[in-house]
Amino acid sequence: MILYSTKNPQLKANLEEAVFRSLPSDNGLYMPEYIPKVSTQFLEGIEHLSFNEIAFEVSKTLLNDDISKADIQMIVDRAFDFDAPVVPIEENIHCLELFHGPSMAFKDFGARFMASLMSYFLVRSQKEIRILVATSGDTGGAVAQGFHNVPGISVTILYPSGKVSDIQEKQLTTLGGNVTALEVDGTFDDCQALVKQAFLDAELTQKYNLASANSINISRLIPQSFYYFRAYAQVKHLGLPVVFSVPSGNLGNLSAGILAYKMGLPVEHFVTTTNRNNVVPNYLETGVYNPVPSIETVSNAMDVGNPSNFVRLTRFFGDEWEQVKEVVSGFWFNDDQTKAAMRDVYEREGYLMCPHTAVAYLGLKEYMNLTKKDLTGVFLSTAHYAKFLNVVEEALGSADVEIPARLSELLNKTKVATPMSTRFEDFKDYLLS
Numbered sequence: 001m002i003l004y005s006t007k008n009p010q011l012k013a014n015l016e017e018a019v020f021r022s023l024p025s026d027n028g029l030y031m032p033e034y035i036p037k038v039s040t041q042f043l044e045g046i047e048h049l050s051f052n053e054i055a056f057e058v059s060k061t062l063l064n065d066d067i068s069k070a071d072i073q074m075i076v077d078r079a080f081d082f083d084a085p086v087v088p089i090e091e092n093i094h095c096l097e098l099f100h101g102p103s104m105a106f107k108d109f110g111a112r113f114m115a116s117l118m119s120y121f122l123v124r125s126q127k128e129i130r131i132l133v134a135t136s137g138d139t140g141g142a143v144a145q146g147f148h149n150v151p152g153i154s155v156t157i158l159y160p161s162g163k164v165s166d167i168q169e170k171q172l173t174t175l176g177g178n179v180t181a182l183e184v185d186g187t188f189d190d191c192q193a194l195v196k197q198a199f200l201d202a203e204l205t206q207k208y209n210l211a212s213a214n215s216i217n218i219s220r221l222i223p224q225s226f227y228y229f230r231a232y233a234q235v236k237h238l239g240l241p242v243v244f245s246v247p248s249g250n251l252g253n254l255s256a257g258i259l260a261y262k263m264g265l266p267v268e269h270f271v272t273t274t275n276r277n278n279v280v281p282n283y284l285e286t287g288v289y290n291p292v293p294s295i296e297t298v299s300n301a302m303d304v305g306n307p308s309n310f311v312r313l314t315r316f317f318g319d320e321w322e323q324v325k326e327v328v329s330g331f332w333f334n335d336d337q338t339k340a341a342m343r344d345v346y347e348r349e350g351y352l353m354c355p356h357t358a359v360a361y362l363g364l365k366e367y368m369n370l371t372k373k374d375l376t377g378v379f380l381s382t383a384h385y386a387k388f389l390n391v392v393e394e395a396l397g398s399a400d401v402e403i404p405a406r407l408s409e410l411l412n413k414t415k416v417a418t419p420m421s422t423r424f425e426d427f428k429d430y431l432l433s
């Protein structure tokens with residue numbers, strides 16, 4: 001796989017370079033130079049394949065120039081011991097549950113595959129890697145779980161003190177081993193600034209192989225395409241064109257869906273659904289991209305005013321707005337609508353959705369009502385509702401709901417975190433010591 005920078009098509013990298021650098025030196029994004037198609041045979045028999053079989057086939061199509069088949073199999077099987085089931089909710093409306101991984105959010109797919117791929121490259125090159133991640137919640141948990149006990153890699157997670165939920169904090173601070181948590185006396189932006197500065201510091205970069213695990217890394221994008229294929233496999237027998245509604249923030253999830261589509265997955269249409277941070281629905285409507293500061297909502301993992309994967313999304317369509325619009329529609333909903341949907345679907349169907357998932361549900365309903373075509377609608381559930389109990393309580397008037405053992409056990413564990421100021425010198429001393 002050859003990748004190029006969205007800012008300069010001449011600036012190229014191979015897979016290994018793109019995975020360890022995350023970003024090209026000109027601060028563009030890595031894009032595959034060529035997107036291969038999956039075989040028609042694969043699509044014809046896809047309903048008989050497991051998640052890992054599908055992940056293997058899609059990976060092989062993308063990565064066969066870089067990695068042998070046997071190694072791709074090993075990388076896939078080490079990454080995934082969980083599935084992405086589709087469950088029916090209402091007539092023609094299905095939910096793709098992406099929360100069956102270790103941190104109970106869809107970011108597990110990206111983080112686990114990235115860890116597995118990095119560790120494959122490391123074993124061959126004997127490098128030691130130190131990963132630095134700033135998190136506002138979900139990313140940190142998925143990355144911590146993804147890299148826990150991976151040999152040759154240590155992980156330092158920076159999170160803003162008092163600004164992540166109890167469950168999220170426990171996910172970051174209770175693993176131990178090669179995962180260390182720094183509780184920063186500041187905001188998420190402060191955490192991110194510390195990480196950015198570390199990558200620019202000569203002394204640190206000389207002493208360590210620093211790597212980032214952020215969401216624009218190509219090795220997080222690739223595995224997110226697998227579950228679109230897996231979803232298609234499960235609804236194919238219904239015989240109707242398929243529409244996906246994706247709850248969107250930084251657009252990594254949607255971009256991965258477009259990657260699957262460009263590889264030949266039969267998808268009728270995508271819906272990108274946001275909360276009040278609606279720059280992407282506005283762009284789809286007007287053709288004008290107008291990034292703004294983010295605003296706080298109940299679906300806070302989607303509070304993004306300038307999505308980092310926006311450039312990737314448009315590049316898939318040659319940066320032509322008309323082309324993007326052919327395949328992607330955008331809708332947005334406010335917090336009251338989101339909570340009402342959580343309550344409504346729970347009362348009618350007995351199915352409880354996290355706030356992000358509820359936003360995707362609303363976008364799908366809106367699209368299906370507008371088009372009036374016979375379609376199979378699939379909305380993506382990006383996290384388990386129990387990670388957002390405060391919002392569940394606001395929506396239902398009570399949080400007296402079942403909490404999966406994996407999360408309730410966490411709450412009894414003891415947090416281990418090192419307090420950290422927002423001064424770079426303190427962070428640097430910590431890293432050097």
Ligand SMILES: *Cc1c(COP(=O)(O)O)cnc(C)c1O
Nearest residue numbers: 138249250251252253301382383
């Ligand atoms: C990260 C996240 C999103 C947004 O996904 P993007 O790929 O950034 O668009 C949606 N829901 C949840 C629960 C998340 O953690």
